[in-house]
Structure formats: C-alpha cells, structure tokens
Amino acid sequence: MRGDLRAQYEAYPYPERDPRDEARRLVTGSPGHLDEVIHFGFGGRLDAARPFRVLVAGGGTGDATIMIAQQARDAGLPMEVTYLDLSDASLAVARARAEARGLTSIRFLRGSLLDLAGLGPFDYVDCCGVLHHLDDPEAGLRSLASALAPGGAIGIMVYGTYGRTGVYPLQDALRALTDGLDPPARIALAKRLLAGLPPTNWLRRNPHVGDWRQSDAGLYDLLLHGCDRSYTVPELFTLADAAGLAITALIEPARYEPGTWVSDPAVLKRAEGLDRIGRAALAERIAGNAAKHVCYLTRPEDAASAVAAPDGPDVVPVLRDLDGPALARGLKPGAALEAELGGVALRFALPRLAGPILARIDGRTSLGAVHAALQDLDSRLGWDAFMTQYDELYRVLNGLNKLVLRRRAHRS
Incomplete structure (x- = not known):
C-alpha cells in the first residue's frame, strides 16, 4: 500500500497549496495549533529553556509544519520541527512554503511514519489525516508513540464515520468504474459521475464533506483513495488504547457534550449516567455531523496532568x-x-x-x-x-x- 500512497500524492499533493499565498495568510487548524497543543497536551506549561522538539508525521503540503513553526517563532519559543512524508512532490511544496516565510527551524525528510528508528525523541508528534489511510492504523499510532519523549503528547485527526455519510458508497462505485485507468482518467470519470448524481445520493445531500468540489487533489483524496477508513468515538478510544495511549481531549470539547445538541432535561438527566466515552459517543450520534475527529493523546501516566485547568491566580x-x-x-x-x-x-x-x-x-x-x-x-x-x-x-x-x-x- 505504501507505494500506491506515494504515487497518489506525487500526482496530487494534498491539500493543494500555493507557496505564494504565504505572503497573505497563515493556514491554521487542529491539531497542531501551538496554544492548543500547550493547553491540551502539556497542562499549559512548556520549558522555554530548550527547543521544543516536534515531529509532523505525514506532513503533506505543510499546513501543520508551517503553522506550528511560524507560531513558535512569533512567540519567541525555541523549536525544532521535523517534517516527514513519503511524497517528494508534497515535500517540495512544504519546503517552498517554509522558504517563503524564512522559517529555518524545519528539517525536511522523506520517509514513512512506520520507520522512525533513529528519529526523536519528540516532545510533540502531529499526525493529521494520515492514520486512516494506513493498512494498519494501530501499528502507525504505536510507531508514533515509540518516538515520544517522556511527558510528550500526540495530536491526531482521523475521519469520523457519521459525518462522512455518502463517501464510502461512492468510493466503492468509483473503484468499480475506474479500475485500470490512470489517475487523470479516474478524475475525469469521477467528475462525470458527480455531475449527474441524483438528489437521493447521500454525498450530494451531505453538507459536511466538500473536498470533491474544491480541487482535483481533494476529489482524489476523498473518493479515489486506495485506503480509507473512518472512526466512531468508541473506535477512536479503542485505537488509542491499542497503542498504549490515553486520549486527553477531543476537539472541540463542546462537540462531544450531549448538552450542546439537546436541551430536553429528561434526555440530559439520562445522559448524566454515562461515562466519558458514552457521553461523547451519544453526542456524536445525536449531532451526526462529525466528519473528522481531532484529539490529543499522552501516555496513560501523563494524562491526568496533560490538560490545563483554571485553578489559580497565576494561570x-x-x-x-x-x-x-x-x-x-x-x-x-x-x-x-x-x-x-x-x-x-x-x-x-x-x-x-x-x-x-x-x-x-x-x-x-x-x-x-x-x-x-x-x-x-x-x-x-x-x-x-x-x-x-x-x-x-x-x-x-x-x-x-x-x-x-x-x-x-x-x-x-
């Protein structure tokens, strides 16, 4: 599968980015936003006396790498960032974006997150939109955990099952229709199919997934990817547990609270009896709009102190x-x-x-x-x-x- 993944992202680096745009805006998001990382992964504390060591595993065209490196420079925080990706084309875009900003704290490497021997340890590991494209996501997360320094944290994003309603039936349809075609021909045929979807099609009716409308790279990544799976909340916690990790926070936290989506007191009273996973799973099922899950993880022994709390006047x-x-x-x-x-x-x-x-x-x-x-x-x-x-x-x-x-x- 690794060769197929690399071929896809050599042809269609994702997400589509133009280094010239760095002059007008910084792309930000989750995970990996520096303020967010410090709060949800390190209890609000960082040791500014030494460089903060970051691995961006599966860095793509550079969004997370550029974001955290720029934010660290703006904050005067010493940081060493290692970018890692299989695709030379994606790496070239990410490097050009860093050069446009004059960011010199980034080491660019081509390679797999499954092969981290000799790298690290890292204080923070960022892996956004990658694990769900691996043949064995659990092995991928265990590999990331193996490169984590004591007291470190990991931020991941994986696809959410309910919010991606309609994606997987169309993936299956296009797999059958485009077998044997080269990537440009697959894109062309997919566009023809999408243009004629009936109003009953679930992807057409899903407002939470729009990658296929934005660019060829987005269309390919969403509907023509050779390896793609999604997670419910319970499955996400199972994934973390299998890698020997604990989830410290789900982002945004309000998404995973039933009270955000319903106000009926009888319903909420029943929800109070559920444990943390049960409440988050209930909120996910009620809302139905989680097309992705972002979370922060640590080793279990670090989880209790990982998230900052407003517990004193010095905060x-x-x-x-x-x-x-x-x-x-x-x-x-x-x-x-x-x-x-x-x-x-x-x-x-x-x-x-x-x-x-x-x-x-x-x-x-x-x-x-x-x-x-x-x-x-x-x-x-x-x-x-x-x-x-x-x-x-x-x-x-x-x-x-x-x-x-x-x-x-x-x-x-």
Whole structure:
C-alpha cells in the first residue's frame, strides 16, 4: 500500500497549496495549533529553556509544519520541527512554503511514519489525516508513540464515520468504474459521475464533506483513495488504547457534550449516567455531523496532568483567533454568544461579567491580574465570585476551542 500512497500524492499533493499565498495568510487548524497543543497536551506549561522538539508525521503540503513553526517563532519559543512524508512532490511544496516565510527551524525528510528508528525523541508528534489511510492504523499510532519523549503528547485527526455519510458508497462505485485507468482518467470519470448524481445520493445531500468540489487533489483524496477508513468515538478510544495511549481531549470539547445538541432535561438527566466515552459517543450520534475527529493523546501516566485547568491566580488565559477587547465591545450584560459548530448555529449563555473579563484577556495577563482590575471597578468582587463568572465563560469558550491556558512556571 505504501507505494500506491506515494504515487497518489506525487500526482496530487494534498491539500493543494500555493507557496505564494504565504505572503497573505497563515493556514491554521487542529491539531497542531501551538496554544492548543500547550493547553491540551502539556497542562499549559512548556520549558522555554530548550527547543521544543516536534515531529509532523505525514506532513503533506505543510499546513501543520508551517503553522506550528511560524507560531513558535512569533512567540519567541525555541523549536525544532521535523517534517516527514513519503511524497517528494508534497515535500517540495512544504519546503517552498517554509522558504517563503524564512522559517529555518524545519528539517525536511522523506520517509514513512512506520520507520522512525533513529528519529526523536519528540516532545510533540502531529499526525493529521494520515492514520486512516494506513493498512494498519494501530501499528502507525504505536510507531508514533515509540518516538515520544517522556511527558510528550500526540495530536491526531482521523475521519469520523457519521459525518462522512455518502463517501464510502461512492468510493466503492468509483473503484468499480475506474479500475485500470490512470489517475487523470479516474478524475475525469469521477467528475462525470458527480455531475449527474441524483438528489437521493447521500454525498450530494451531505453538507459536511466538500473536498470533491474544491480541487482535483481533494476529489482524489476523498473518493479515489486506495485506503480509507473512518472512526466512531468508541473506535477512536479503542485505537488509542491499542497503542498504549490515553486520549486527553477531543476537539472541540463542546462537540462531544450531549448538552450542546439537546436541551430536553429528561434526555440530559439520562445522559448524566454515562461515562466519558458514552457521553461523547451519544453526542456524536445525536449531532451526526462529525466528519473528522481531532484529539490529543499522552501516555496513560501523563494524562491526568496533560490538560490545563483554571485553578489559580497565576494561570494566564489565552484567546485563540479572537480579539478579547473587540468581542467585549459587542457584548451586553447577560448576552449570549452565537457560534457555528459543525454547520449548526448555536447560542451559548454567557455570565454577567463576560465583557469586562474578555476585555482584559490579552495572552499575558494572569487571572489574578484580571481579578484585581475588576476589583478596581467593584471592590466587593471577591475571588470566589470572580471565578464563578470566569468558569462559566471558560466552559463556553474552551468548549469551542477558543480559550486556552498558559502557566507562568515552566515544565521541567
């Protein structure tokens, strides 16, 4: 299978990227966003006294590699990034993107994530959209775990079964129709089939999968891939367990809470009796829109301390892709936050002090300092009352993966 995979990505590097675009935007996502990695994998702490060692396994055209290397440079965090991929064509695109940004902390290697002997150890291993294309995903995840440094974390993305409704019947249909054709001919025939799909076709009716509309590389990766499987939540936990790993967080956390999707108190009361996996699986089945699963993993002995918590005045709140003061200006006391999650428009109730708190979150100011600033406005606001307000805000924004935490102390 490895030769077939390489041939596909030599012909159609994925995702399709133009290095010239680096001058106007940084592609960000999950896993691998630096603030997210620190929060969900390292308890909010990093040791800035030495380079943070990163492996991007199956780096493709470079999205995760460029993102984390650029974010580390912007943050002044020393980092050594190793990019690894089977495809020379994909590697060339990723390297050109790094050169366009002047990123010099990246080592580019061609190879397989199944052959990591001599590499590492790494503090963080990123593997986005790769494991589900392996003949043996469990072996792939075990290989990644073998390269992990003590106390390290892994971020992965795999396909979700329910949100990809319609993909696999069409894969089967195209496998039968395109057998023996070269890649360009397979693409051409697939386009003809897609153009004439009846309104009853499940892929045509699925708003959560659009790769086939965006580029030839996206179409090939979605519908003509030679090895492709998907996961439900229970299967994802089984995959992690088989590799000797524990899932510390599912991203975004709110996706995996039944209360995000239903409000009936009788339903939610029954859901309270489910364990963590059961609740996440229930949310997945109710929503039906998870076309992928993003999660962070550690060794089991590190899992309890992997995710940061707002548990003291020295914790520093960090907004991801949000401007706190700008958001605060648009909020009235008692206002709700409108957000989109998996194609669903949702409203989340916010606490009374959401605006004043958000106005003071800048990625540098600790919770203690935010509280002190609010006490200047209301001397009666004690720490416990402040934290009640902050915890409500944190639950909403962290659930949407928009508010994470750093700690001032360094991890040794």
